Amino acid sequence: MQRRMSQRLRIATWNINSLRLRLPLLSRLVAALDPEVICLQETKVPDELFPAEGPPALGYPHVVRRGMKGYNGVAILSRVPLVPIDTAPDWCARGDCRHVAALLDLPSGPVEMHDFYVPAGGDVADRAANPKYAHKLDFVAEASAWFAARPPLTRTVLVGDLNIAPLENDVWSHRQLLDVVSHTPAETQGLLAWQRAQFVDALRHFVPEDQKLYTWWSYRNRDWRASDRGRRLDHVWVSPDLRGALRSHTILKDARDWPQGSDHVPVCVELAL
């Protein structure tokens, strides 16, 4: 029986909440996770101010990024060569920098990599009263329809800060958060429809749905660990053909205590490809 050698592929995703401020923390991420690919959100840096020397110095010479002034911004840092993908639309026609995609050029063949930063959606869970909430729902619906219209995906990974905690145990209190933006039925149904059309939830592949799982803890808590009012806002999805390639996952909870840390912690999934 012939058996092709498979390669380890670790993909990390992190809402870094300012790349320039937290560039030094990336070396901690690399030390802890040793990923081949790092997907970042909320880089908050225009492309012309992107710290070009930073990622290569950390061992990630291949970079695709899309940034703007002040807000949003996404980037993929890689040890593996990248080929940018530019076929996705400008979501909601806003010119926002909320999505970047690339092919990972692996010896076993290309892997399609998507990095998303879904709108947070503001405070009021009412489409009519809150344009940010309407934008969030529209963004999810548009992305969902775009992926659903494609032929069945293969060797595809989608990660990012999707700003929605879809399952009951993705939040500290399902009942208390049903009206809180990030866990309303309109959001969770929209996100699950997007996911289930083409993807497998890689983190829930490893952690059963009856167990609490969080990736974000608000800054607005005196003791985030003691109160533990977390939400699972950061996600890793893989196309169904990669289910058997899933090896392990890490939620780097310790990163929430890094000096001047982000309110999101890095999430990592290892595949054998």
Add this chain to the structure above:
DNA sequence: ATGGTTGAGCGTCAA
């Protein structure tokens, strides 16, 4: 119903 904290960039806005 409100507050609590952080980042960008210099007003507040976004989260």
